[in-house]
Amino acid sequence: MKPAHFREMSQEEINLKLEELEKHLFELRSQAVTEKLENSKAIINVKRDIARIKTIMRERALESIKK
DSSP states (O other): OOHHHHHHSOHHHHHHHHHHHHHHHHHHHHHHHTTOOSOTHHHHHHHHHHHHHHHHHHHHHHHHHHO
């Protein structure tokens, strides 16, 4: 997903999406261990989305401190 899409979300939606992505990452990793993972790039994509969300959360936290 694009960062702009995450920026449009509310804080609650972002928290839910982060939790969902972390669960999905766990599932992908367990599939990789059992050699049932079809797309190895999926793990990288999910990790990047998690990083994007955490970056946006940090930006919002810093903005609230400045105000």
